[in-house]
Amino acid sequence: MVFGIVLIVLVLLLVLWIIGAYNGLMKLKKLVENAWAQIDVQLHRRHDLIPNLVNSVKGYMKFEQETLEKVIEARSKAVNPGSNNVKDIADAENQLTGALSKLLVVVEKYPDLKANQNVRDLMEQLTTTENKIAYSRQFYNDSTTKYNTKLSLFPTNIIAGMFKFTERALFEAPEEAKKVPTVNLEF
Amino acid sequence: MAINYYEVQQKNIKKTFMLSFFMLLIIGIAGVILDYALGTVFIVTGILLAITAIQILISLKSGSSIVLKSVGAKKVEENTEIFEEKQLLNIVEEMSISSGITMPEVYVMQDSSINAFATGTKKDKSYVCVTTGLLEKLNRDETTGVIAHELAHIKNRDVLLMTMVSALVGGVLLLAMLSFRVALSLGRASFYTGAGRRRSSKNSKGEGGIFAVIAGMFVVAAVMFVIGQVSRLMTFAISRKREYLADATAVELTRDPQMLSNALRKIHDNAYATKNSNGAIAHLFISEPKKIKLAEKKNLIANLFSTHPPLLDRIALIESKNKKDLINELSQK
Numbered sequence: 001m002v003f004g005i006v007l008i009v010l011v012l013l014l015v016l017w018i019i020g021a022y023n024g025l026m027k028l029k030k031l032v033e034n035a036w037a038q039i040d041v042q043l044h045r046r047h048d049l050i051p052n053l054v055n056s057v058k059g060y061m062k063f064e065q066e067t068l069e070k071v072i073e074a075r076s077k078a079v080n081p082g083s084n085n086v087k088d089i090a091d092a093e094n095q096l097t098g099a100l101s102k103l104l105v106v107v108e109k110y111p112d113l114k115a116n117q118n119v120r121d122l123m124e125q126l127t128t129t130e131n132k133i134a135y136s137r138q139f140y141n142d143s144t145t146k147y148n149t150k151l152s153l154f155p156t157n158i159i160a161g162m163f164k165f166t167e168r169a170l171f172e173a174p175e176e177a178k179k180v181p182t183v184n185l186e187f
Numbered sequence: 188m189a190i191n192y193y194e195v196q197q198k199n200i201k202k203t204f205m206l207s208f209f210m211l212l213i214i215g216i217a218g219v220i221l222d223y224a225l226g227t228v229f230i231v232t233g234i235l236l237a238i239t240a241i242q243i244l245i246s247l248k249s250g251s252s253i254v255l256k257s258v259g260a261k262k263v264e265e266n267t268e269i270f271e272e273k274q275l276l277n278i279v280e281e282m283s284i285s286s287g288i289t290m291p292e293v294y295v296m297q298d299s300s301i302n303a304f305a306t307g308t309k310k311d312k313s314y315v316c317v318t319t320g321l322l323e324k325l326n327r328d329e330t331t332g333v334i335a336h337e338l339a340h341i342k343n344r345d346v347l348l349m350t351m352v353s354a355l356v357g358g359v360l361l362l363a364m365l366s367f368r369v370a371l372s373l374g375r376a377s378f379y380t381g382a383g384r385r386r387s388s389k390n391s392k393g394e395g396g397i398f399a400v401i402a403g404m405f406v407v408a409a410v411m412f413v414i415g416q417v418s419r420l421m422t423f424a425i426s427r428k429r430e431y432l433a434d435a436t437a438v439e440l441t442r443d444p445q446m447l448s449n450a451l452r453k454i455h456d457n458a459y460a461t462k463n464s465n466g467a468i469a470h471l472f473i474s475e476p477k478k479i480k481l482a483e484k485k486n487l488i489a490n491l492f493s494t495h496p497p498l499l500d501r502i503a504l505i506e507s508k509n510k511k512d513l514i515n516e517l518s519q520k
Contacts, residue, residue, distance in 0.1 A: 038284070120270065127327070128277035135285040 021159040028147040032168055035140035036086075039171065042133045043078070043093060049129060050075045050100075053122045057103075060113045064106050067099075074099040086169035093133075094174045100130065137171045144168045199344040202425075203351050207243075210355035213414055214239055217362055217407055224403040239358045246354040251306040251314050254471070260294035260316045271322040275330065279315060282334050285440045286342045291315045301325060301454045304471035305337035308347040324457060325450055332437060332447030336473055339436035345429045349470050352425065356418045363411035370404030377401065426470040426494040434501055448505040455498045455517075470494040 054068055061068065074096040081092040104123070113119055148167050151160045159165075218232030225231060263272045276293055283290040291307065294316035301321045307313030315337050317330075325333065340346055377397045438444045454474050469476055475495040495501075499517075503510040 117270075121273075124270070124274055124277065128274075128281060131281045132284055135281060139284065139287065 018159060021156050022163060025147075025150065025156065025160060025163075025165050028143070028150060029165065031143045032140070032147050035136065035143045038136040039133065039140055042129055042136060043089075046096070046100075046126070046129045046133065047075060047079050049122065049126050053119075053126060056116070056119050056122060057107065057113060060110055060116075061106065067103050067106050071096070071099045071103050086171060090169075090171045094172070097130065097133070097174055100126065134173070137173060141170050141173075144170055199348045203344075203348045206348075207351055207355060210359060210418065211236070211239065213411075214358060214362060217366070217411055220403065220407055221366065224400045224407075235362060238361075239355070242358055243351065243354045246350050247308055251308075254304075254306050255294055255314060255316060258296045258316065260296040263293040263295055274327060275317065275322065275334075278327070278331050278334050279338075282331065282338045282440060285335070286338045286436075288313070288338060288342055291338070291341065293317075295319060295322065300476075301450075301457050301474075302476060303333050303337055303473045305340045306346055306471055307341060308344075308350055310341065310344075313341045313346070320457075325453060328443070328446045329450035329453060331441055332443075332445075332450040333473055335437035335440040336433050336447060339433040339440065340429070340471075343429070343432060343436060345433065346471070349422070349426060349429070352418075352422050353470070356415060356422055359411055359418060360415035363408050363415050366404050366411060367408035370401050370408055373397070373404065374401045420491055422470075423492060423494055427496045429470075430495050431501070431504065434505055438505060444505050448502050451498055451502045451505070452517075455502070474498060 050071060054072060058068065074092070078089075078092040078096045081088045104127070107113055107119075107123065114123075150156055151165055151167055214235050215232060218235040221231040221235075222229060263276060265276070267273055267276070272295065275295075279293050280290055289311040291305070291313040292315070294314060296316055296318055298318040299320040300318055301324050303315065303317040303321055305313060305315050315334065317333070321330065321333065434447060437447050441447065451474070472495075475493055499510060499513060502508075503513045506513070
């Protein structure tokens with residue numbers, strides 16, 4: 001009798017723990033998915049903006065055709081990265097980021113281009129999208145790191161294996177974006 | 188020093204509670220003394236605490252809209268046609284993504300100075316307001332630095348802390364004024380009645396009682412006044428620390444110290460006072476809205492009474508430079 005009660009209590013505790021661990025993992029997974037969705041929105045926005053921008057600057061920039069072609073090429077690769085793999089997407093998008101930042105530098109050299117209202121609006125939209133990609137990538141990587149850590153720790157890793165939770169890849173940033181400056185505060 | 192923001196927020200909430208408790212205690216003690224002096228039970232204490240509670244509730248509930256109205260701020264709509272306003276909305280959205288708070292409502296106030304402030308005590312409902320001077324004079328990067336500083340205040344829960352503290356300091360000072368007035372009028376009344384009575388009888392027992400009450404009131408008024416002033420100084424000191432912390436948070440949010448420090452340099456060069464501000468909301472702005480020049484003096488008294496650290500100190504800290512080198516550099520221009 002006593003043995004039976006102890007057994008039931010133990011099984012109940014185990015079930016409760018499994019539910020708790022499962023829910024914890026699920027919550028983090030949703031967070032990561034949400035973070036990814038945020039990046040995805042910005043990436044799509046960038047893909048949509050580029051053809052407009054290229055069309056409006058083409059006429060002004062006769063001597064910079066190569067820069068423009070690189071942007072177009074990088075965009076078409078980013079739109080079709082070949083797989084849904086985070087690493088492949090990140091690689092293609094990082095190349096696009098590089099090509100775009102070169103274009104942005106070049107545009108600075110053409111004052112009449114910058115004065116054009118339409119180009120100015122497009123450039124601003126592109127700049128803000130670039131920044132939003134950078135900031136949401138940070139958020140995605142933070143939540144993914146949290147999720148991956150929890151996934152690999154004992155005993156949660158047993159639950160993760162049982163319910164087929166798998167590790168997510170980080171969205172690696174281009175090299176120059178990695179430094180984080182800090183201010184030294186002495187209180 | 189790396190900063191743990193979760194810890195900072197928790198500390199701020201804790202500080203808010205402790206300071207509020209301390210101030211409420213002072214107000215309560217004053218009430219009990221006055222009750223005792225007037226021979227009433229809990230009436231004065233009750234009224235005082237009720238007034239304070241109402242004041243806090245009002246400043247927490249509608250503080251933001253009152254502040255925005257008082258400076259004549261206009262909301263920036265999503266479909267604005269003005270390029271600078273579109274850009275401002277974009278910048279605020281970028282910084283909200285970076286800091287992980289809900290996008291605040293954006294306002295613009297007519298003023299030629301370069302300034303901005305944030306208000307709102309909740310993380311999911313806050314407001315950022317910039318001057319038209321800021322939109323004109325700062326470029327995209329500098330504006331981003333300023334907005335990051337403002338969102339840092341919201342993220343670190345500084346607005347909550349400062350709103351509560353200001354409301355309570357206001358309460359204590361109001362109390363000092365009230366007891367001073369009551370003591371004064373009681374004194375006058377008893378002078379006339381006392382003078383009348385002295386002629387008719389020589390019994391002075393009642394008079395002694397009244398004088399004790401009046402003296403008590405004056406003492407309470409004086410003590411409250413001193414406590415009020417000391418807590419005002421404390422508020423300024425807290426506010427200055429929050430500014431340094433918000434600067435550091437802004438650098439982490441933008442990942443580029445130059446954005447904020449260039450903005451502060453421009454503010455330093457364009458030192459006008461922001462007209463439409465008042466002392467009660469000074470701590471919300473990015474740079475002290477009044478007496479900017481005063482804040483630059485090496486005057487200890489001026490520093491004690493300012494809500495913000497001197498601009499040069501902030502720039503030097505952000506750029507990790509020696510203040511003397513910075514002053515040399517600026518004077519060579």
